[in-house]
Amino acid sequence: MRRRPVGIVPAARGELALIDTIRRRVASSSARALSLGIGDDCALLRFRSGEEAAVTTDLSIEGRHFLRNLHPPEAIGHRALARGLSDLAAMGARPVAAFLSLGLPPELTHTPGRRNRAWIDRFLDGFLPLADQHKIPLAGGDLAQAPIALADIVLIGAVPRGAALLRSGALPGDVIYVTGSLGGSASGLRRLQSAPRTLSDRELASHLWPQPRVAQGLWLARHSAASAAIDISDGLSTDLNHLCEESHVSAEIASSRLPIFLGASLEEALNGGEDYELLFTAPPSSRIPRRISGVPVRAIGIVVKKFKSGSHAVLVDLSGGKKPLQPRGWEHFQP
Amino acid sequence: MRRRPVGIVPAARGELALIDTIRRRVASSSARALSLGIGDDCALLRFRSGEEAAVTTDLSIEGRHFLRNLHPPEAIGHRALARGLSDLAAMGARPVAAFLSLGLPPELTHTPGRRNRAWIDRFLDGFLPLADQHKIPLAGGDLAQAPIALADIVLIGAVPRGAALLRSGALPGDVIYVTGSLGGSASGLRRLQSAPRTLSDRELASHLWPQPRVAQGLWLARHSAASAAIDISDGLSTDLNHLCEESHVSAEIASSRLPIFLGASLEEALNGGEDYELLFTAPPSSRIPRRISGVPVRAIGIVVKKFKSGSHAVLVDLSGGKKPLQPRGWEHFQP
Numbered sequence: 001m002r003r004r005p006v007g008i009v010p011a012a013r014g015e016l017a018l019i020d021t022i023r024r025r026v027a028s029s030s031a032r033a034l035s036l037g038i039g040d041d042c043a044l045l046r047f048r049s050g051e052e053a054a055v056t057t058d059l060s061i062e063g064r065h066f067l068r069n070l071h072p073p074e075a076i077g078h079r080a081l082a083r084g085l086s087d088l089a090a091m092g093a094r095p096v097a098a099f100l101s102l103g104l105p106p107e108l109t110h111t112p113g114r115r116n117r118a119w120i121d122r123f124l125d126g127f128l129p130l131a132d133q134h135k136i137p138l139a140g141g142d143l144a145q146a147p148i149a150l151a152d153i154v155l156i157g158a159v160p161r162g163a164a165l166l167r168s169g170a171l172p173g174d175v176i177y178v179t180g181s182l183g184g185s186a187s188g189l190r191r192l193q194s195a196p197r198t199l200s201d202r203e204l205a206s207h208l209w210p211q212p213r214v215a216q217g218l219w220l221a222r223h224s225a226a227s228a229a230i231d232i233s234d235g236l237s238t239d240l241n242h243l244c245e246e247s248h249v250s251a252e253i254a255s256s257r258l259p260i261f262l263g264a265s266l267e268e269a270l271n272g273g274e275d276y277e278l279l280f281t282a283p284p285s286s287r288i289p290r291r292i293s294g295v296p297v298r299a300i301g302i303v304v305k306k307f308k309s310g311s312h313a314v315l316v317d318l319s320g321g322k323k324p325l326q327p328r329g330w331e332h333f334q335p
Numbered sequence: 336m337r338r339r340p341v342g343i344v345p346a347a348r349g350e351l352a353l354i355d356t357i358r359r360r361v362a363s364s365s366a367r368a369l370s371l372g373i374g375d376d377c378a379l380l381r382f383r384s385g386e387e388a389a390v391t392t393d394l395s396i397e398g399r400h401f402l403r404n405l406h407p408p409e410a411i412g413h414r415a416l417a418r419g420l421s422d423l424a425a426m427g428a429r430p431v432a433a434f435l436s437l438g439l440p441p442e443l444t445h446t447p448g449r450r451n452r453a454w455i456d457r458f459l460d461g462f463l464p465l466a467d468q469h470k471i472p473l474a475g476g477d478l479a480q481a482p483i484a485l486a487d488i489v490l491i492g493a494v495p496r497g498a499a500l501l502r503s504g505a506l507p508g509d510v511i512y513v514t515g516s517l518g519g520s521a522s523g524l525r526r527l528q529s530a531p532r533t534l535s536d537r538e539l540a541s542h543l544w545p546q547p548r549v550a551q552g553l554w555l556a557r558h559s560a561a562s563a564a565i566d567i568s569d570g571l572s573t574d575l576n577h578l579c580e581e582s583h584v585s586a587e588i589a590s591s592r593l594p595i596f597l598g599a600s601l602e603e604a605l606n607g608g609e610d611y612e613l614l615f616t617a618p619p620s621s622r623i624p625r626r627i628s629g630v631p632v633r634a635i636g637i638v639v640k641k642f643k644s645g646s647h648a649v650l651v652d653l654s655g656g657k658k659p660l661q662p663r664g665w666e667h668f669q670p
Contacts, residue, residue, distance in 0.1 A: 035387055039581060040502050041425035041566060042389035042492065052370055053388060054377035057436045057489055059479045090376035101392045101436075101487045142487070144394045152436045152477070152487035154392055157377065167375050231376060246374060 015143050018109060018120070025124060026138045033096045033158075034137050043139040045097055047158050053096075054157040054164065056087035062149040070192060073119045074126030075208035076151070079274075081130045083233060084155035085212035086276040090231035092165040092221025093157030095214060097139040098131055100153055103146030119149075134214060163221050165229035165280065170247035174227050174281040174303040177288055179213050179295050181206075182236055183264025186272025191263075206261060210276040215293035217278060225288060229280035235273040235329020237313070243279065244312035251313040253301035253325060270315075273330040350478050353444060353455070360459060361473045368431045368493075369472050378474040380432055382493050388431075389492040389499065391422035397484040405527060408454045409461030410543035411486070414609075416465045418568060419490035420547035421611040425566035427500040427556025428492030430549060432474040433466055435488055438481030454484075469549060498556050500564035500615065505582035509562050509616040509638040512623055514548050514630050516541075517571055518599030521607025526598075541596060545611040550628035552613060560623060564615035570608040570664020572648070578614065579647035586648040588636035588660060605650075608665040 023038045036044040047053060060080045062068055071079075081098060088095050108119035117125070131138055141154075188207025213231070220226040230243045236258075244251055260269040281303055282288055288297055301316075313325040358373045371379040382388060395415045397403055406414075416433060423430050443454035452460070466473055476489075523542025548566070555561040565578045571588075579586055595604040616638055617623055623632055636651075648660040 035496075036499070036501070041422040041564075042391040042428065042490075042499075044426075044494070044499055045388040045390060046496070047382060047388065049384065053380040053382065053491070055380060055432070055434060055475065055489070055491065056377040057434050057475065057477050057487070059436045059438055059477045059487070061438055061479050061481050064479055064481065087376040091379075093377065097390070099390060099392050099489070101394045103394055103396055103485065140390065140392065142392050142394045144396050145399055146394075146396050146483070146485070147398065148482060150438065150481070150485065152392070152394070154390070154434070154489050155377075156388070156390065159379070161370075161381070164371070164377075164379055166371070229376075 018143055021121075022124065022138070025128060034139055037137055037139045043097065043099070045139070045156060047096075050161055051158040052161050052164065054088055054091045054093035054159055055154070056084055057152060057154045058083040058087065060151045060153070068149060072126075072208070073122035077123035077126030078130050078209055080151045080153045081127050082210045082212045082276055084153040085130070085134060085214055086231040086233060088155050088157035089212050089214045089217035090165060090229050090278060091157065091159060092163060092217045092229070093159040094218060095134045095136045096156045096158050098136050098153065098155055099139055100127070100141035100151060102141065103144050103148070103150040105147060105149060106145060108149060159221060163224070165217065165221055165226050167228055167230050167243050167246035170228035170243060170249050170281040170303045171283070172249055172303050172305045174283055175288075175299050176251055176253065176279070176281050176301040176303060177297050178232070178236070178259060178277055178279050178300050179216050179292070179297055180275070180277045181259040181261040182232070182275050182277065183269030183272045184261030185210060185274035186268035187261060187264035190268075206275070210274065212276050213278045213295060216295055216297075219292045220280060225286050226280040226282050229278055232275045232277045232279050233273060233330075235271040236279065237270045237325050238273070238327040238329030239279055240325070241312045241327035243281070244306075247303070248306055249303050250305065250307040251301055252304055252322070253313060253315050255315050255317050257298060257300045259296065259298045259300075270325065271328040353478055356456075357459065357473070360463060369474050372472055372474045378432065378434070380474070380491060382431075385496055386493040387496050387499065389423055389426045389428035389494055390489070391419055392487060392489045393418040393422065395486045395488070403484060407461075407543070408457035412458035412461030413465050413544055415486045415488045416462050417545045417547045417611055419488040420465070420469060420549055421545075421566040421568060423490050423492040424547050424549045424552035425500060425564050425613060426492065426494060427498060427552045427564070428494040429553060430469045430471045431491045431493050433471050433488065433490055434474055435462070435476035435486060436478075437476065438479050438483070438485040440482060440484060441480060443484060494556060498559070500552065500556055500561050502563055502565050502578050502581035505563035505578060505584050505616040505638045506618070507584055507638050507640045509618055510623075510634050511586055511588065511614070511616050511636040511638060512632050513567070513571070513594060513612055513614050513635050514551050514627070514632055515610070515612045516594040516596040517567070517610050517612065518604035518607045519596035520545060520609035521603035522596060522599035525603075541610070545609065547611050548613045548630060551630055551632075554627045555615060560621050561615040561617050564613055567610045567612045567614050568608060568665075570606040571614065572605045572660050573608070573662040573664030574614055575660070576647045576662035578616070579641075582638070583641055584638050585640065585642040586636055587639055587657070588648060588650050590650050590652050592633060592635045594631065594633045594635075605660065606663040
């Protein structure tokens, strides 16, 4: 009998075999809200009486949101799901189900040898544990061949009618808060790009394994504590600008109050993006704890009347000097 | 005053400007189910009491599902939405809202001159009228730069609990039906590829402007008339195979009964794909009309006990001869 060569043993899988692989891996997850999962034309979901469905979609595209030679497939899977969960967190919604559309070059579905796992399997190794952590099933999606790797994640959540946290409710006088710390993802990416082999996982965790603030969003919605909220996916400067636009207000941020990630620069904290923290506003009468579910919450500024011109926000330094805080975060589409 | 040159006047738009464009174009649509649309972290949807949510996602990728030099952008937009609506139709679900994630090369967002519209605007020119026709809002999505054009469409529908048409309910003895005709899309594509300039829209309509059978699916669900259903997106042979697998049955199809599109071959009718007709089964006692909402319905075969080996279906010719009907339709992921 000839020995099977160790090394490159492409074991390509067609669409149905791939779907079967995924279906088997998610079969163990139990989800009461899911009446019907992978395997039919649609999935079927049930909501509790008096609930609204919250829906969000987020694209992750190779070369734009991740680099295959830099990011481990597990982290790409984790981050794709984290982006969607963070949107639900920003609405104060309870995660119900995830859907995943994957476009993949054929080589990413091949098993490159007995000791190695295929890219798509490693992607799921990062995706599925985060889904389990938030008790949501992967309920469906689509698979197609593509010249680059891409993932579109759809998250469905549930929130009691009228309780969702919106971007549009901030009023002058409200206090501006942020969870966790800022700039960690951008500084982690910088360090990953400069010296990938010398860094421990811990140092890169906020870039590779961001933790969406689902519990914190749920707390805020349940206590009707926040007047407006958004998640920081594109950078504080840009997401604060979105919140101000939707609320027709402006903002003053105290630079000394910013919870800058240890090792990150002020620039990274303001414009870095991908921190997936919550930025929210609350009236001064609202009692916001210093920690919610173990995550620090920091007051960083106040909402003011809409400025007549210029940017929506200013950064105030220790001496009281103000300078415009332009939205310089991530633009997914650069002209 | 200098006259503005006619011709290439690139008017690039960033992400926010693009979102604004889309938001303005969908602002007019009124949808009672949509509590909150484009502009927040999630959209919010309401369902009627006793309803389940049906969710489906479908990728359309340049080079795989469409060719930019062959397909008008309007048809690409129409077809992307039609794919998702067809999945809802196959469940008997009422369309509620659409979400669209678009990855685009920068040049597709440029306006190539005063007399021409940008690719993305023409894509929406095809997408939005079909959404209006089915009374659903474009409620959200994502935009990102990508080296190729791609669209992931998410459709949310609603169906009374327990009333959804599943792939898994077919029983031996049930009659197999199909709506409309088969092979039209494949023959239209063949003709588009061979002589694009000599064809009228009418000849290519079933390829470029497929009409998802939403009304027919709703009729079947409302009358509890079907035991199982699937839409024909990958070709009769492949989708019949899916239905048989999920129902643990086999099928006999009478080749003489197939409603082959005028100009299409038997091969195109069996394996062509993208017809977006409904394939469904019903007990012999079920009264299935010859037309549902104006679309012909044809009995094409019967469900039988699961074959012990080989394929899930056979094709029966006029003399009673049987040959295996292998699933030779579209595979989105070829190994």
